[in-house]
Each structure stands twice: as structure tokens, then as C-alpha cells.
Amino acid sequence: MFEDMDHSGDGGIHGQLLQNNGFQGDNPGLTAYKSIGNVTIAQDMDKPVSDAIHSSLQVSVVSGATGSVGFANTGYDGVPVMKTTYFCEFWMLGDYAGSITLQLVGSSSGKVFASHNLTVTSHSANFTHHQTSFDSSASSNADNEWRLLFDSALVSNGSLNFGLVQLFPPTYMNRSNGLRDDVATFVDQIKPSFLRFPGGNNLEGLEIDSRWQWNLTIGPVVDRPGRESDWFYPNTDALGLDEYLWWCEDMNMEPVLAVWDGKSYGGILNGTDLQPYVDDIMNELEYLLGPTNSTYGSLRAQNGRTAPWSVNYIEIGNEDDLTGGCDTYPQRFTQIYDSIHGSYPNLTLIASTITNSCLPSDPPSGVIYDYHYYREPDALVEMFNLWDNQPRDKPVMVGEYGCRNTTATDGTFWTSVLCSCSEAVHMIGLERNSDVVQMAAYAPLLQHFGYTQWSPTMFGFDSSPDSLTPGTSYYVQELFSTNRGSTILPVDTTADFGPLYWVASKNDTAYIVKLANYGAHEQTVHINVPNTTTGVLQRFMGSEYATNQPTKIKVKPHSKSVSSSGGNFTVHLEAWGVAVLSVSTTSAAAALRASGGVVVVAWLCVFVQLF
Ligand code: AHR
Numbered sequence: 001m002f003e004d005m006d007h008s009g010d011g012g013i014h015g016q017l018l019q020n021n022g023f024q025g026d027n028p029g030l031t032a033y034k035s036i037g038n039v040t041i042a043q044d045m046d047k048p049v050s051d052a053i054h055s056s057l058q059v060s061v062v063s064g065a066t067g068s069v070g071f072a073n074t075g076y077d078g079v080p081v082m083k084t085t086y087f088c089e090f091w092m093l094g095d096y097a098g099s100i101t102l103q104l105v106g107s108s109s110g111k112v113f114a115s116h117n118l119t120v121t122s123h124s125a126n127f128t129h130h131q132t133s134f135d136s137s138a139s140s141n142a143d144n145e146w147r148l149l150f151d152s153a154l155v156s157n158g159s160l161n162f163g164l165v166q167l168f169p170p171t172y173m174n175r176s177n178g179l180r181d182d183v184a185t186f187v188d189q190i191k192p193s194f195l196r197f198p199g200g201n202n203l204e205g206l207e208i209d210s211r212w213q214w215n216l217t218i219g220p221v222v223d224r225p226g227r228e229s230d231w232f233y234p235n236t237d238a239l240g241l242d243e244y245l246w247w248c249e250d251m252n253m254e255p256v257l258a259v260w261d262g263k264s265y266g267g268i269l270n271g272t273d274l275q276p277y278v279d280d281i282m283n284e285l286e287y288l289l290g291p292t293n294s295t296y297g298s299l300r301a302q303n304g305r306t307a308p309w310s311v312n313y314i315e316i317g318n319e320d321d322l323t324g325g326c327d328t329y330p331q332r333f334t335q336i337y338d339s340i341h342g343s344y345p346n347l348t349l350i351a352s353t354i355t356n357s358c359l360p361s362d363p364p365s366g367v368i369y370d371y372h373y374y375r376e377p378d379a380l381v382e383m384f385n386l387w388d389n390q391p392r393d394k395p396v397m398v399g400e401y402g403c404r405n406t407t408a409t410d411g412t413f414w415t416s417v418l419c420s421c422s423e424a425v426h427m428i429g430l431e432r433n434s435d436v437v438q439m440a441a442y443a444p445l446l447q448h449f450g451y452t453q454w455s456p457t458m459f460g461f462d463s464s465p466d467s468l469t470p471g472t473s474y475y476v477q478e479l480f481s482t483n484r485g486s487t488i489l490p491v492d493t494t495a496d497f498g499p500l501y502w503v504a505s506k507n508d509t510a511y512i513v514k515l516a517n518y519g520a521h522e523q524t525v526h527i528n529v530p531n532t533t534t535g536v537l538q539r540f541m542g543s544e545y546a547t548n549q550p551t552k553i554k555v556k557p558h559s560k561s562v563s564s565s566g567g568n569f570t571v572h573l574e575a576w577g578v579a580v581l582s583v584s585t586t587s588a589a590a591a592l593r594a595s596g597g598v599v600v601v602a603w604l605c606v607f608v609q610l611f
Pocket of ligand 1: 372
């Protein structure tokens, strides 16, 4: 689940590294800008870069100045300076013909990691666009800035204006306006299968007018106004609707797109007042799915995507059981459902709540119900059986869940081995019910450590090198996600759940047994997977409160090959340990062949014995 919070988008997974480049949000001021040399700088609202980007940076040369002058942008708590090639673009207004120097420089050290000249011709009549690439050496820390310098002697009218400065390191899949390659690769490693976006709260808007508006997040970035987000900082919306969908496509994820359903924190629209916004959802769907000869389908093609996007899941709102949404959701849900379903009957629609009293009394079949929970470890384990008695005709998406080791809503803390083990127990419960719990998403996904608002997240980083830090929960997600069965198998055991929990499954290549030991004592588990010989055992372990803190990765999973005698495997599970045993089905087939048996594996039953 992704939304821009903790600067997970701007300054996070989105590749653009300079902050406040479009002076977006309610009160941007000169955040992240510094003057360099004998100049003064100011936000200039009289010189907008475009209809969307309302301000530019005015750089005024102080009389008598000589040599190179300009400005710096300090990024999001520094600029990550790596040994790589950067792409840079900016807009410029004012009479100037000569050299511009772009640099990456240590803010305190003054050390120059990159310095690149380009020759530009700029006029005072209108903004001109400039772009270039340059190589850099690496900085050992985050204390860096990007600089743009010009020759003060060539500025005849005393000032120049610069707008929408952008700096990108290599992007994931080399997409323009893409994701940071290093950060996106970290997400890709856990093999996610769907992405729920753009929120979360950040869909809703602190006010109706500041809701996430799909049509303001598409097309050239210079035409995107951005917004003051629900997480109290500006969003540039450079990570917009199409960028989310490229992200999904590049990682082979199913998009789960939430549409605005009338609820904001500052007011709720209902009935005829809501209808224009329902019409807008239909425009959004035409943009995503319509042919290129439709109004919005042609706009999509103009924005670089000819084929319709593969979108199959639409969520109607976010958490409509909360923040005053419940009373009107039955009517709002039905109004939006009828409109979407009438035109797109093949789309699966998701209600943003599972609470009956907030839903229509007789909801249509085929709807999935979204439920969110953040709990302390014991409480999450107590929810192991939550879905055992869920009516099988009422499918569920757990659109957000995670362990928090406190009831406090604020503050920074780190997910621990105990917390992640409780998530594993809970996920075993989800997997055992995966006929009805069709999707589950840990949340929130990531944070920039310099801007933490909510933690834990699955991983985080800052602007220093090698700062990508997986939380302990990242590894549990990775273990479960990269070992997926397609069929749940029966487990034959006399043991009861607790403190050990398990689930067995199979796919085309493996039998998989997932185990979690939510207890303070080691457990030895004997597992018999008939007629198998070899497999891989992955174990996650650490002391109860061990955490991975920024750049200090103490807890990691371990993996080893295992072999069995007669299909008997032994797994030692540490206190608060999680393990995944993956046994090759080809070894099962070979063992059966060797014994002259008939290869029938579908009935295979896993025996678990605890000692
Ligand atoms: O994931 C953090 C927040 O938690 C989401 O924005 C919201 O949906 C939930 O309350």
C-alpha cells in the first residue's frame, strides 16, 4: 500500500531529488533554497512558469557582484550524491547568453562531486526549457546540495528567474520522470503482487478542494499544480496517475486504484452534490481504459500510453467507516458502484469498509470489502482466527495492516522481531483463509528517515549512501511473498496453535510450510512431506526487541539447503522465530519414481509434529 506520507513519494521513491522545485503547497517559501555568491533570492509569484506552476525563483545580482553566482537546492534533507549519471532540467527567464554551471557539492565541506557546464540562451519574453546530463563521483554523506551558477557579468537586467528545477539519478526501468532505481529495486525484491494507491488518507483531502485529483497528476510535470497533502506537506504530483501505473506494470503488480468518493476531512458530498465527482470518476476510467478515439483515451495516448492500462480493481474511497463517512457511505457507495458497474461490469469494485452499518443493506455480489488494522503484537496474534468464520460470499482485502509496538499514534519507533513475528502469525491466519482474504497489504510501505510522521514502515532511507534499511517486517514480507502457494494443503497434526503457528501450501514447483513461533522458547518441529527429498529452509530470527535502525541492519533472514530422509525435515525455530520450508515438488516426483510409485501429488498432506 502506497501513499505519499513520510516523504515516501516526493523525496522518496520518486526519482526527482530537489525539494520545493515548483513552490507547491500552501506556504512553500524558500524551503530548500540557498543563495550562492553575491545575489539575493526570492519566490517570485509574478513570474509563473506555467498555468500550473505559479512561482519561480528570482535570483537578483547584487550591484558590483563579480564571477559565478546562483543558488542551491538542498533536496530532501540533503541530496544523495552517488557515482552515477544525473539528468537535470530547469526553466529559465531573463536575458542571458552564456554558460551555466550545474554542480553537486558538499554543503559543509565545499567538496565538488560534479561540475558540468552547458551553454544557454535565455530571453526575458518567456521561460525557456533546458536539460542536460552529467556524471558525478560519490559523497560519503547526505550533506550535499545541487547548485546552479551563472556569470554575474552577463546579467544585464539585474536578475534571472529559474523554475521547476529537476534532478534525477538513474530511474527504475529508465523511465522518464520515473522512480529512483535503488529504492524501487528494493520494493521489487519482495515481489509484490498488487499496489493500492494513491491513499489512504492522502486520497481524501484535508478539504474537498485539496483532494487527490487524477486529472491534475497527468501530462507534463510543468502542467501539474501539486497540492497541500493530507500529510501536511506539499505533493508535487510528479508521481502521478500514469507513473503509478508504469510502476505497477514494471513490477508486474495489479493496480488497486482508489477513487475519491465524496469524503474529505473538511466535508462530505452526497447525492446530487456528489454527481459531478462521479462523472469525474467516469472520465478517469475512460482515461485509463478507453479507446484512443475517446476524449480521455486520446489524452492518455498523448501522455505516452496508447494501449489501455490494465486496471481491474477500483476501490471506492478510503476508510468510510471513519471520520464521519459511515452515515452517507451506503448511498455514496451505491451511486458510484452503479455508475462504474453499469459501464465497466468486469471491474472488481472494493468497498472501503467492511462494517455492515456503513454499507448498503443488500450490497451487490462480487464486491470486496477492505478492512484496516494496526495493532500491538499480542492483539495481532489474537486476530489469527479473525477470518476463519468470515462468510465465504463476502471476500476481503486487508488493505492496510501492521504491528505497532505502542498505542501512541505519534512518535518514531522501529518494528522489532517480536512485532514482525506477530505479523507472521497473523499472515499465516490470512493465508489459511486465502479463499476469502483475497489480498493483504502491509502498510505503510516506506519512509524518508528525515521526515518520519508514521512508523513503522516496511523500509526507509535518507539522503546518505547505503541508507536503504529494511525493517524486520520487510524480511517477513519477503519470506511470505517469495514463497507463495496456489493451493492450501491440509496439515495432519495433533498439536494446537500457539505458540507455534503454521500453514502449508503448494505451487507448481514446491510444497511450502510457513511457521512462526510466537513464544519465548525455542521449538523443534518435525515436518513430513511424503516422498520429498530436498528443499530450502529460510529462517528469520533475533532477540525479542531487536530492530533494524537506519543503516544498522542487525536482523536478516538466513537460508540453507536441506534434505530429508523419507520426507522428514526438522526445523529448529528460535524464540520469536519465523521459518519457511520450501520443498521441491520435482524431488517428490523423483522419489516416487525411484520407488516405482505413481506420481500423484495433489492429495499430498503435510504432517507436522512438535517436540
Ligand atoms: O497508512 C497510514 C494511514 O492509516 C492511511 O492513510 C489510512 O488509510 C490509515 O488510517
